[in-house]
Amino acid sequence: MKISKTLYIRYLFTLLLPLSGLLQACDMIEYHPYDLDIDGETEVNVRNIQRIETALDGKKEFSFAVISDTQRWYDETEDAVADMNEKGGIDFVVHTGDLSDFGMKLEFEKQRDILNGLSVPYVCLLGNHDCLATGKEVFNRIFGEENFSFTAGDVLFICLNTNALEFDYSDAIPDFSFLEKLLKNLSPDIHRTIVAMHAGPYSEQFNNNVARVFQLYLRQFPGLQFCVYGHGHSIQINDFFDDGILYYECTCAKKRAYLRFTLKENEYLYEVVNY
Secondary structure (H helix, E strand, C coil): CCCCHHHHHHHHHHHHHHHHHHHHHCCCCCCCCCCCCCCCCCCHHHHHHHHHHHHCCCCCCEEEEEECCCCCCHHHHHHHHHHHHHHCCCCEEEECCCCCCCCCHHHHHHHHHHHCCCCCCEEECCCCHHHCCCHHHHHHHHCCCCCEEEEECCEEEEEECCCHHHHCCCCCCCCHHHHHHHHHCCCCCCCEEEEEECCCCCCCCCCHHHHHHHHHHHCCCCCEEEEEECCCCCCEEECCCCCCCEEEECCCHHHCEEEEEEECCCCEEEEEEEC
């Protein structure tokens, strides 16, 4: 959802500054909410991608879940993890971003530790809230690059940073050079493509000046199936470009729902799971 970066940072420091001054005066502890000294596991996406690609090598049918905008809803996220584990039948999970509210290291670490409770591997994308303060740097250290891809059987998953507003449109977001490199190095074993992002086209975060160019790039990939995204905190299905390529929006953890997709050789199934 749309936020003011300045407003969030001012609000957070209004809360934290008196406390940090008190702790320093008492010589009790030194802590900065935006430090980059990560506690626990790093490079999560790289390791989990290896697990996904190994487990699904050669397979044409599999299932995956999409969760998004978990932010401060830790209890609800824990319940989502428990529900996925209990129901079973999925091979991996894609989190489409907004793990944090304020870009604080502790927020990312808490969400990572909860998601590590999944019985299957997962990957996380960068959300607009995750870009606040040093959030992008923390995300890069804990999870990895903001643009990445992986394969699941014969399906290429493309995961993109689409939070152009958070970068004041000064960076190439979406990154067309990243997409061009993928196109040039496509494996002949790839027959289908799925794209994941945080902010969908025509949201306030997306660079809508290039929305149609973005779709033209995506349609160059083999067998584009559909796209998934979050950000809007609702369940929606949109054909943004009237070309038959559906964009599935996943709601936030507060609303206690996630998406589940089952890919078969010649079709896919879509389900909203409430927990």
